[in-house]
Amino acid sequence: xxxxxxxxxxxxxxxxxxxxxxxxxxxxxxxxxxxxxxxxxxxxxxxxxxxxxxxxxxxxxxxxxxxxxxxxxxxxxxxxxxxxxxxxxxxxxxxxxxxxxxxxxxxxxxxxxxxxxxxxxxxxxxxxxxxxxxxxxxxxxxxxxxxxxxxxxxxxxxxxxxxxxxxxxxxxxxxxxxxxxxxxxxxxxxxxxxxxxxxxxxxxxxxxxxxxxxxxxxxxxxxxxxxxxxxxxxxxxxxxxxxxxxxxxxxxxxxxxxxxxxxxxxxxxxxxxxxxxxxxxxxxxxxxxxxxxxxxxxxxxxxxxxxxxxxxxxxxxxxxxxxxxxxxxxxxxxxxxxxxxxxxxxxxxxxxxxxxxxxxxxxxxxxxxxxxxxxxxxxxxxxxxxxxxxxxxxxxxxxxxxxxxxxxxxxxxxxxxxxxxxxxxxxxxxxxxxxxxxxxxxxxxxxxxxxxxxxxxxxxxxxxxxxxxxxxxxxxxxxxxxxxxxxxxxxxxxxxxxxxxxxxxxxxxxxxxxxxxxxxxxxxxxxxxxxxxxxxxxxxxxxxxxxxxxxxxxxxxxxxxxxxxxxxxxxxxxxxxxxxxxxxxxxxxxxxxxxxxxxxxxxxxxxxxxxxxxxxxxxxxxxxxxxxxxxxxxxxxxxxxxxxxxxxxxxxxxxxxxxxxxxxxxxxxxxxxxxxxxxxxxxxxxxxxxxxxxxxxxxxxxxxxxxxxxxxxxxxxxxxxxxxxxxxxxxxxxxxxxxxxxxxxxxxxxxxxxxxxxxxxxxxxxx
DNA sequence: CGGATTTAACTTTTT
DNA sequence: GTTAAATCCG
Numbered sequence: 001x002x003x004x005x006x007x008x009x010x011x012x013x014x015x016x017x018x019x020x021x022x023x024x025x026x027x028x029x030x031x032x033x034x035x036x037x038x039x040x041x042x043x044x045x046x047x048x049x050x051x052x053x054x055x056x057x058x059x060x061x062x063x064x065x066x067x068x069x070x071x072x073x074x075x076x077x078x079x080x081x082x083x084x085x086x087x088x089x090x091x092x093x094x095x096x097x098x099x100x101x102x103x104x105x106x107x108x109x110x111x112x113x114x115x116x117x118x119x120x121x122x123x124x125x126x127x128x129x130x131x132x133x134x135x136x137x138x139x140x141x142x143x144x145x146x147x148x149x150x151x152x153x154x155x156x157x158x159x160x161x162x163x164x165x166x167x168x169x170x171x172x173x174x175x176x177x178x179x180x181x182x183x184x185x186x187x188x189x190x191x192x193x194x195x196x197x198x199x200x201x202x203x204x205x206x207x208x209x210x211x212x213x214x215x216x217x218x219x220x221x222x223x224x225x226x227x228x229x230x231x232x233x234x235x236x237x238x239x240x241x242x243x244x245x246x247x248x249x250x251x252x253x254x255x256x257x258x259x260x261x262x263x264x265x266x267x268x269x270x271x272x273x274x275x276x277x278x279x280x281x282x283x284x285x286x287x288x289x290x291x292x293x294x295x296x297x298x299x300x301x302x303x304x305x306x307x308x309x310x311x312x313x314x315x316x317x318x319x320x321x322x323x324x325x326x327x328x329x330x331x332x333x334x335x336x337x338x339x340x341x342x343x344x345x346x347x348x349x350x351x352x353x354x355x356x357x358x359x360x361x362x363x364x365x366x367x368x369x370x371x372x373x374x375x376x377x378x379x380x381x382x383x384x385x386x387x388x389x390x391x392x393x394x395x396x397x398x399x400x401x402x403x404x405x406x407x408x409x410x411x412x413x414x415x416x417x418x419x420x421x422x423x424x425x426x427x428x429x430x431x432x433x434x435x436x437x438x439x440x441x442x443x444x445x446x447x448x449x450x451x452x453x454x455x456x457x458x459x460x461x462x463x464x465x466x467x468x469x470x471x472x473x474x475x476x477x478x479x480x481x482x483x484x485x486x487x488x489x490x491x492x493x494x495x496x497x498x499x500x501x502x503x504x505x506x507x508x509x510x511x512x513x514x515x516x517x518x519x520x521x522x523x524x525x526x527x528x529x530x531x532x533x534x535x536x537x538x539x540x541x542x543x544x545x546x547x548x549x550x551x552x553x554x555x556x557x558x559x560x561x562x563x564x565x566x567x568x569x570x571x572x573x574x575x576x577x578x579x580x581x582x583x584x585x586x587x588x589x590x591x592x593x594x595x596x597x598x599x600x601x602x603x604x605x606x607x608x609x610x611x612x613x614x615x616x617x618x619x620x621x622x623x624x625x626x627x628x629x630x631x632x633x634x635x636x637x638x639x640x641x642x643x644x645x646x647x648x649x650x651x652x653x654x655x656x657x658x659x660x661x662x663x664x665x666x667x668x669x670x671x672x673x674x675x676x677x678x679x680x681x682x683x684x685x686x687x688x689x690x691x692x693x694x695x696x697x698x699x700x701x702x703x704x705x706x707x708x709x710x711x712x713x714x715x716x717x718x719x720x721x722x723x724x725x726x727x728x729x730x731x732x733x734x735x736x737x738x739x740x741x742x743x744x745x746x747x748x749x750x751x752x753x754x755x756x757x758x759x760x761x762x763x764x765x766x767x
Numbered sequence: 768c769g770g771a772t773t774t775a776a777c778t779t780t781t782t
Numbered sequence: 783g784t785t786a787a788a789t790c791c792g
Contacts, residue, residue: 072781072782073782098782099782100782101782125781199781199782200782202782203782234782263780264780264781264782266779266780266781267780267781267782366779366780367778367779367780368778368779368780369777369778369779372783389780389781392781397786426768426769428768428769429768430768430769431768432768433768462768465768547782548782566779566780566781567780568779568780568781569780569781590778590779590780592779606780627783628778
């Protein structure tokens with residue numbers, strides 16, 4: 001932990017400092033006092049941060065342990081750590097982590113001061129909503145009239161804005177808010193009783209800790225002589241308070257951000273934090289990084305012309321020394337299906353002509369629901385892809401069930417998790433029995449777990465249920481005793497074995513069943529890996545790491561696959577080629593109801609983020625119609641497209657296809673296009689796009705396996721063997737109807753009969 | 768009590 | 783079009 005610079009590190013840093021531009025260099029060398037770095041997209045913000053930290057340790061002799069650097073994702077934290085090591089040749093002891101992980105760590109240490117035990121657990125959004133729902137019902141309201149989701153989000157918003165239940169009650173009139181205030185209070189009490197923190201607590205409880213224990217605040221103030229914050233524009237009021245609290249000792253606070261990339265307002269991020277920084281710290285040194293090293297001139301011009309329409313922003317102009325490059329393509333298509341086809345076309349073309357790899361491409365969308373159409377298109381073209389986001393791994397049911405066991409083992413006071421598993425696997429402990437136990441527990445002010453250990457004393461419990469409860473209680477106790485004896489990996493393994501989870505899904509041969517087993521295996525691997533890599537591998541440490549992981553952290557962007565994700569997810573990343581789909585009014589910008597102008601500005605920033613991910617090429621697509629929510633509707637192009645600087649844009653408009661033509665395209669696409677079968681969840685089958693002689697979705701005559709337009713009859717007939725992703729293999733019994741309404745009756749080998757609309761069915765011919 | 772079937776809600780973005 | 787929750791029946 002010494003700050004002795006290695007000679008190799010010193011020269012490496014010296015050489016690297018030479019490559020910074022003058023403004024970057026000044027920002028790095030301004031180490032003391034408050035510093036605000038306004039760093040435009042692609043302006044080398046991470047370079048400045050890492051060089052600054054290396055500069056502090058190597059040139060100023062600051063010990064690593066005096067430095068605290070905070071990011072929003074684990075991935076960003078890890079990247080920063082790696083790059084600092086490269087510069088310094090191994091300086092360590094620096095606190096680099098996400099906001100949530102840094103303060104979770106501090107809370108672990110100081111837990112007793114805020115009424116918690118060290119083995120607290122962390123509740124995610126689902127846990128949070130379940131608990132809120134329980135409380136709504138406990139207080140005699142119906143979850144139908146008082147939606148738990150809404151209450152939970154009001155509570156969360158209040159906490160992020162540092163509003164107490166009492167303050168909430170007095171400033172929000174109305175019966176609904178009265179219930180919310182009531183639940184809010186109970187919710188906080190329940191968290192303490194369960195020895196759990198929600199995400200918001202990880203920020204707000206330390207604020208309280210510091211206020212109530214000035215000596216503790218003093219300790220951390222003294223310790224963190226230098227504090228650096230990445231993605232500062234995403235901080236909410238509570239985080240801001242915390243950062244300021246910690247900095248007021250040495251006042252060496254350096255924040256890096258870009259107001260144009262503030263896209264988390266809905267989560268409480270407060271753009272005032274960046275716009276007003278200089279008022280909060282009048283002696284602030286401000287640096288503007290305006291040279292973009294990422295994108296070509298046209299991309300930057302397009303992006304700048306859009307964000308320029310925003311009124312609430314710090315004026316700045318990004319410029320690039322790179323060539324103008326290609327113009328940004330704006331492509332109008334019929335619908336999401338053709339949209340996907342055009343994306344595929346672009347990818348094949350770029351791979352072929354410019355020798356690009358699949359990993360060079362990202363397809364970005366506003367909402368996760370849009371991924372399906374793109375996936376279908378890529379799968380049919382045999383292009384492998386990776387989806388980032390969507391249903392998150394650690395939120396899957398099978399994983400959360402195991403997690404609930406682990407949470408109860410580390411912290412038996414976690415009633416919420418206990419409820420989840422007390423009858424999973426089925427132990428004959430149903431609602432009625434559980435009701436009796438909770439009533440009994442509530443009377444005596446006991447936790448559920450403790451009550452389970454005293455079933456004999458509870459009246460009216462059926463003998464069988466009582467026996468099972470005792471066994472369950474024993475099981476948890478056994479592992480609770482073991483948790484410090486064996487590794488987290490071994491423990492997780494033993495628990496999964498004992499409750500027979502894998503065996504439970506074994507007979508389930510559907511893709512979901514196989515996926516579940518695969519997920520469980522991956523989870524076990526994660527536990528073992530944690531055991532091997534973590535310095536101090538405890539079960540609660542493992543649980544904490546999981547609770548704070550983000551989806552982008554798990555993504556492997558190095559595999560040879562196209563990346564699909566939301567624009568939010570893409571922040572901080574870059575790709576040579578970016579396709580943005582669904583640029584239609586109401587979808588991007590997404591409008592739920594007529595909201596204020598601030599929301600539109602955030603949508604515009606989001607579009608700016610999307611554009612600035614690209615290094616060399618951008619295509620923007622919008623459809624004339626699309627399935628949105630429950631119906632297909634006509635769409636008009638996004639207003640953002642009109643805002644693009646015309647000189648940087650190339651508009652491609654395809655004439656609407658004649659009905660008959662479109663229909664023949666469907667025939668081709670579905671007759672043999674589907675059925676590449678994924679096999680792997682989330683991944684398309686890796687194939688070259690051009691080696692496929694049966695991929696062709698276009699209406700060109702002379703293309704496709706059948707040597708031209710498919711005749712108007714179905715490729716299926718009585719007796720044809722077919723496969724289906726979900727139902728497995730089967731035999732066609734009959735084909736009925738004509739044209740787009742043609743249907744096909746299939747009997748699957750397990751006896752199930754299903755009728756499909758051929759136009760949509762994912763049936764493939766098999767031998 | 769448990770399993771199967773039906774029904775409702777969901778779709779903004781996530782630490 | 784999917785998935786979780788509610789309801790019904792054995």
